[in-house]
Amino acid sequence: MNFVLAAGGTGGHMIPAHALAAELKKRGHGVLLITDQRGARFPGLFEGVPVHILPAGRLGGGPLGWLRAGRSVLAGRREARMLYRDHRPDAVIGFGGYPAVPSLLAATAMRIPTVLHEQNAVLGRANRFLAGDAVAIGTAYTQVERLKKRLEDKVILVGNPVRDEIARLGEQPFPAFDEYAPFKILVTGGSQGATVLSKVVPEGLGMLDPSLRHRLQVVQQCRPNDIDEVRGRYALLGIPAELMTYIEDMPSKIAEAHLVIARSGASTVAELTAAGRPAILIPYPSATDDHQTANARDITQAGGARTIIEEQFTPDVLARQIEVMAKDPQALANAAARSLSVGRPHAAEDLADLMERVGGGLSPIEVGPSLTPRVKATAPTGGVPA
Template sequence: MNVTLAAGGTGGHMVPAHALAAELKRRGHGVMLITDERGARIPGLFEEVPTHILPAGRLGGGLVGLGKAVRAVVAGRRQARGLYRDFTPDAVVGFGGYPAFPALLAASSMNIPTILHEQNAVLGRVNRWVAGNAAAIATAYAEVERLKPRYLAKVALVGNPVRESVARLGTLPFPEFDDTAPLKILVTGGSQGATILGQIVPDALGQLPPRLRHRLQVVQQCRPDDIEQVRVRYGALNIPAELLTYIEDMPERLGEAHLVIARAGASTIAELTAAGRPAILVPLPIATDDHQTANAREMAKAGGARMIPQPEFTPEVLSAQIGVIAGDSLALSNAAERALSVGRPHATRDLADLVERVAGSTAPLLVGRVEARTPPMAMGAPA
């Protein structure tokens, strides 16, 4: 079969789409990608998949911005229809983000079945717009906010696809850690980095008790504008730290880590839980619909992570939390097991199975296995 994948230009949308593309190709299916210029520039993804960049409007900028967005969507939809006449997809899979919108509209206008994949614990804006026409909605969480109850019959919980090299980590023993072994900490702010991690983490590590501080080995991703300042701070504290603007070998780094300090993006949490790595999560407060806080809840509730809201994220609070979660080897390994308990390492396989069922059948498909959840601050508000 032929399958078109449509994904927005951030790593959170592109990484799971890439994982699905690899699995579909392994099964012998044809795959085509529709994205924007940002998505096409992400290194290491879709290198052997035909990729098409289409215009896609983004809301904002008042009436002028709205007019530009509508024109871009119309143009993108027209171009996508032309691509479908040549490629003839049996299904179109949307991973959210504005670049997916015209591709999904074009598919619905041509009676091509669509599948939506939602990486976050809050149904994204584009997925909300097109959910009514979707043949199936695949989710990464058992509870999903902004998901209307009438769509539950076509929802399947599959998880968030991760790279096979990451999923394999969950089958391996947790890195050895005792009273004398190095404490290896990985710090990542997602594909764009996070300035606040550079501001807070070094000082927090500097406040650890000597029995932990003297055993630290840190790998930290920094924004390019921040890296020299962070390097100076670690040097002043005499803490060994390898600083990078982009972590290309993330599976290897994650495999070595005892503890991860990170944002709560969907791909980050999917990799942490698939690999079984305990974490301290700092949700991005300006994320749309506060979806990173929602993402972090499941892992935190299971005991695999501690969540610190950004307004409370200080060196003192972070240092105390590191002491609790990494204070002894038993606590750390227990947190690792709890992180692994909510992982869904077979998400890629399960999503590919769902795509094959939709693409090969016109019959009604699924019994809902996901709960609609109204955000606490929006009780009674219209979805």
């Protein structure tokens, strides 16, 4: 079969799309990616996959901004229709983000079946707009906010696809950790970094009990404007730290980590739970519909993470939370097991199964029952040749 994957240009959309593309290619299917300029520049993703960049508007800027966005979406829709006439896909899947909208609208107009994948625990704006025409909606969480009740028969719980290298980490033992071993911490703010982590984390690590602080080994992602200051702060504290603006080899960094301090973006949470890594999560307070707080709910309730809202995220609070989790080596191992208990490492395979069924012409009623159990919606809160 031939499939088109349409994704907005952030890591939260691109990483699960990449994982699905790899699984579909492994099965011998043709795959094409439609994204924007940002998505096309992501390093290390979609090697060997044709990439098509479409114009896509973004709402904002008042009536003039809406008009420009509408014109851009219509232009992208025309381009997508021409693309589909040359290489008609069996199905098109959207991973959210405004750049996915023209591709899905074109598919619907040409009676090509569409699937949506929602990575977050709150249905995103683009997916809410497109959900009525979709054959199926694959979700990553058992509860999804902003999902209308009338759509629940389309919803199938598949999880959030992660790269094979990360999915396999959950099959390996948690890194050895006792009162003498190095204490390895990974700090990441998602694909764009997070300044608040650069400000708070070094100070918090410096306040740890000496039994932990003297064993620290830190890997931290920083924004380019923050990296020199953070490097200087770690040097003054005498804490070994490897700093970078983008973590390209995330699987190896997660594999080595005993604890992860991070934002609770969808891909981050999916990778932590697939690998079985305990975490301290600081949801991004400006995320649309506060979806990062919702993303952190399952892993936190399971005991695999502690969530700290940003206004309470101080060096002292961070230090105390780390000590609670790490002063007893068994407690950290237990948190790792609880993180793993809510992971879905086979999400890429399950989503590929769904795409094959939809591409094979199954109706919405036929698609769902033979796959994973359906999600119950919650009330709103607020082709390409191989």
